[in-house]
Amino acid sequence: MSKDFDGWDEIDWDIDIDSARFQFHIIEAWNKNNPNVKDKWSQWPNQLGKLKLLLLPLGYHSSPWDKKPKLTDDESEQLKRDWLKVAQYISETDSIELDENTFTVIGQHGSKFRFDISLEFHRWLPPNSLDRHYTALRNIRNGARNKHVLGNHIANLEACLATWEIETNSESIGFGFVSFPEHMTEYKNMEYQDAHIIPQGESFPESLLMMIQLLVEDVEVWNILHQQELARRKSNEEFDKKWPNGRPDDWMYL
Known part of the structure; x- marks a missing residue:
């Protein structure tokens, strides 16, 4: 880093340091206006990692009592490269906003998508739901499912169901169904129930970048949701044929 540039001078300390936005902002501070960085962001803010201000690349600070390193x-190094790509894409794409842990993405056809991101648990969830599911997600990560405590067990199941779900601005038609947007003319008068985008990358940041790019592109994401809806309906039909009166042991899955 040249003497004329210091990433510390680029940091906006008004951003909540416990948020995902701050993590991406730190990377941006070290790269966006850095004269030593060309087209591809390459500078990692190692100093902030040593000060425990940077949670990446792992997403959280591992315990000093861990017997072996998490990474x-x-x-x-690969995760750092992946996070640099994500941070650069977010910074350079006007249709992406990040408010603390909540993303808002406007697709090229006007669709609006929102979701929360958890760097610690490596997943996305519906907007403004991360705090509500935090304890359950921590239990799941630590293997403490607490099935003997019904309230905790239900909370864990709700967190699992919320994982990979995003919010769209599609019009609700009732009973939990929403319509496809007008620009997807092939799905006119069709509807879907859930918007879950399953990760496709080799790492969480790679999956996050791929998903955000899908939302910006605003076409293939709807094809994915349509295929998922067809699969869901087929599964429901097969379930009803096999257990027309309901599966006898459903109470075990409450």
Whole structure:
């Protein structure tokens, strides 16, 4: 880093340091206006990692009592490259906004998508739901399912169901169904129930970038949701044929 540039001078300390926005902002501060960085962001803010201000690349600070590192050196370096790509894309795309942990993405055809991101648990969820599911997500990660405590068990199941779900601005037609947007003319008068975008990348940041790019592109994401809806309906039909009066042991899954 040249003497004329110091990433510390670029940091906006009004941003909540516990938010995902701050994590991406730190990377932006070290790269966006850095004269040593060309087209591809490459500078990692190592100083802030040592000060425990940077949670990436892992997403949280591992315990000093861990017997082995959470990431190998190679894994850590690859994740850093992946996060640099995500941060650069977010910074350079006007249709993306990040408010603390909540993304808002406007697609090229006008669709609006919103979701929360958890760097710690490596997943996205419906907007403004991360705080509500935090304890359950921590239990799941630590293997403490608490099935013997019904309230905790239900909370864990709700967190699992919320994982990978995003919110769209599609028009609700009642009974939990929403219509496809007007620009997807092939799905006119059709509807879907849930908007879950399953990760496709080799790492969480790679999956996040791929998903955000889908939302910006605003076409293929609807094809994915349509295929998921067809699969859901087929599964329901098969379930009803097999257990027309309901599965006898459903109470075990409450």
